[in-house]
Amino acid sequence: MRRAAALIGWVALSAVAPGAAHLRAGWKRTGYALLGGYLVVAGCAAVVIANADAGLAGRALNWLTQITVAAAACAVAWFSLVIHSFVVLRPGTLTRAGQVVTGLVCGALAVTVAVPFALAAQYVAVSQRTIDTVFAEPAAGMRGGPGEAGDPWTGRDRVNVLMLGGDWGDNRIGVRTDSINVASVDVHTGNTVLLGLPRNLEHVLFPPGSPMAVRFPYGFQLPESKPGWREDLLFSVWQYADDHPELFGGRRHMGPETLKETIGYILGIRIDWYALVNIWGFAKIVDALGGLVLTVDRDIVFGKYGEGVVPAGTRRLSGADALWYARSRTGSDDYNRMRRQRCVFNALLDQADPATVLSRFTEMAAVMRKIFQTDVPRPMLEHLVPLAWKVKHAEVTSLQFVPPLISTASPDWERIRLLTAKAIRRSASPAHRRHRLSPTPQPVFSPIDEGCGAV
Template structure:
């Protein structure tokens, strides 16, 4: 039965309506709608407890991965979000109505009605944004992850519920190209493999130079039969070469006769070649359009970078990225990473590593959410990959681990490697060592050998005059991804 006590004033109507936005049913209880108010309040409490239980007992990263991987679940989420928003909107309107605003003076009715309307719209907006964000991410995922399902990584003892089939690491080939997005054959100016520990997210970024010569192909493959002594073609009239690692994809695409007439073999050829070079099994690849990468940097508002010295760029050296530490826009960040003027390929590789490290460390969740639509649009223009959509359920949680884990890098450049006459065995040995080091650094301290109870006697040697006692850096040791970036 309704309470027929003295009607509340303007302040009370506004206050109880506002309280109903965070404690649904409060206005109904105040107005005497006890059964309705209690029912709404109980339903709200049950919903909060259910959400709390999900948050405490579930892997939220895995849930996010499932949401992205499943188009059906995404649709349900959008509909549920919009329906819940509409219900909350109606609840605010009804809470205002039961407070009997018609008894207020005309001015009070206008004020209270205006505030109630703004409250109703305000509670609707978050649900609408959630629906919009989910729909935008769905569109981006549909465009990017359109590859057919492929077999899971080769098993090494994992159970059926293990998406990695017992493997400790997943290897993803990360390629950067500057070709138009509609061009199939592409020159891969940036060639990296991210080897990720599936338990901890610890990652080793293995960078191969674009100008690696005499590239060896997988024994028995069509390219190996064509180039048994390594990838070698006549030099161009100006002395430049097109038989370097960066040209493998385009060459394979341009010569289907090598593959018995099959077209579009560039992707697989480069994946197999890079894997063979490093001694790894590459699981998937992701090709990044470098200028799409610039748009992604703009979408998150730029990245803070240290430019050690002026970087000149452009066909006529008309562009300049000035030295200093500041936030760079996407175009300037890309020219900093890619300019060849007064730079060799190895310097460029180092600058690319710095840009990648800055993007990885500065793209925090709050920034991404605040610019979600721009990020989703930029990502659609950025990426091409053969990662099957069902694997996103497992890769999204793994990506969150990488965000908070240690990322090291190894660059196969001089003096470590002579790019003109590469030591292939050394490349594989250094790769294996870097992966072992990454695995050791993630182990707890108790897993290391305990020190001896009785220290061994040591002999102190006096260094010769003019010699240094400092240990020389190990060129094969992996480095932090932002080491040397200022």
């Protein structure tokens, strides 16, 4: 059995130092070639890893097919290497029992070393399918690609992304954007302002000259569909535009672009892209992450008849509980709900660590393909990955346009724009200068986790 143990040892060594078993067996030319090639590749990989950053991760999104092929090839190569190392050591000279034992052990070893490469190939292939499904190639003339001289932001200091939570589904008609936030991101520092608008904003004004402004010159106003039932609030803009292609010369599916232009006009900024998540699928994402740890400051009652409750306290919430915590208006209002949605967003930002995401990657990718839509062009992902990394390590503040800051029934549009501009200037200012900014009577700029409790 000593010879069998030695054979297994040499094969195991070959799994981490290719060529060792071949040198032992006298296959010197093959052994040195394998070992030398391995050292060159390992050295190059070490240099790449040592210099890797979020920018490299972004560029890697353009090489997903090549990475998948390379990982699959490595899986086959390492499996074949272990098997060939076993063969060149002449296991036939062992006793029958020794041949059986060494064969089983080395076969298991071959599978073990191939599995990580096979999993990597699978994860990369799943990533490519998800990206290709969610992110479309930009149409000719559409903005969103790299700017002049390789500047992806075309000389701009900020990008603004409209983040929406909608509730479309097979058993529901249309899309209602119940959660409306704009992330204004400093492309240099990652400092971000989260601008929240209430879903029940009335008399919404549209950009002058736009089809919606022509139709509603004095603001978005419709007759009640039934007593007390309003369909002319901010959350209905998307669906109204989708339902009336005649306003847009027959063009269909104008809801996203109309809402982007409308929100941009309200805030006084340009909205670059939107991202819409189906809030009914949000629970599946949370479950895929293993739940979210949240501090619930009071019992949150939910359900048509108040039959459910998310108890107060700090705990790990399931996807369903996190969804109801973010959505319930029972015994509450839209503004308290906006605060809770902000707390959930912050928890996702903090708790979606790479290890958790990787361990549940396939499940999360399958869910994302069904519940997520955006107009972010595929080529921009290369640049958004390093920007997202900056955001995760930068200051994220929040400005929520809720009473008493503004009136949802009679909004002061100029005040909204002025406060938006001030929040963006504050975010762009160096930290040591922020105390010099003139104070407001009310602390409207706050950390994103303010009011969320300690976790």
